[in-house]
Amino acid sequence: MKFMRLNRSLLLMTAAVLTFSACKRSHDDPGTEYAPNMYDPVGYEPYKQIDGFKNPYNKYGTNLWEPVRGTVSRPNYHTKFSDSTGRSTEDLMVYNIHPDSITISERVLKNPIPLNDQVLTDGKEYYARYCQHCHGETGKGDGLVAKQYKGVPVYSGLPPMNDGHIFHVITHGKGRMWPHGSQMTPEERWKIVHYVQKLQNEG
Structure with missing residues (x-):
């Protein structure tokens, strides 16, 4: 009987010690993790980095590795055109300028077609x-949608727009104009650039 009481007392004391040692003032401390693999995966997940842990197999110490050169897919149109002399020119027309950097587009981009x-x-x-329903057939801003949408500019009333400006606006939009980069290829956009400039010169 005494032995059972002693065991019960020891069990209660052990439970009390564990309870009081586990409780701390700070609620940010989760206490001891008895099975950390339940929280942190054994495998190295590329988009998760555990604080204080450095991956021994990566010289940067991170789980995320740089992709092997040449394995990342990029828009690569390999379009070919003939210039005024009949020579064939090739232009990849890769366009990745940030939507907020229209001034860079105006300085850098030239129509390759x-x-x-x-x-x-x-x-x-x-x-x-893609454009006439807002900008109108002759670029006067009098398309059927523009009558309801309001605020569509008249090409002839704008200062001369260079290649990069028009291409950037078609791709990323500006003001109330929505981006159209996902609806047409770069080649189609560059051809529209030529036609918009023609309308502006005629206006």
Whole structure:
């Protein structure tokens, strides 16, 4: 009987010690982790970095590795055009300038597609498909949608717009104009650039 009482007392004392030692003033301390693998995965997850842990297999100490060179997919159109002399030119037309950096686009981007009648014909077709409903057939801002939308500019009333400016605005939008980069290829956008400049010069 005494032995059972002693065991019960020891059990109660042990439980009390564990209870009081586990409780701390700070609620930020989770206490001792008896099974840390339940919280932190054994495998190295590339997008999770445990504080204080350095991956021994990466020279930077991180779980996230840099991709192998040449394995990241990028827009690569490999478009070819003939310039005024008949020579074939190639331009990748990779466009990754930040949406807020329109001034960079104005300084850096040049239309890689040589201007000719076919390009203007294509540009007119794409313009009618994507732009005319707001900007109007002749760029006067009088399209059917513009009558309800309000505030669509008249091309002839704007200062001359260079290649990069128009391409950037088509791609990322500006003001109330929504971005159209996901709706048409860079080649289509560049052809529209030529046609918009034609409308502006004629206005």
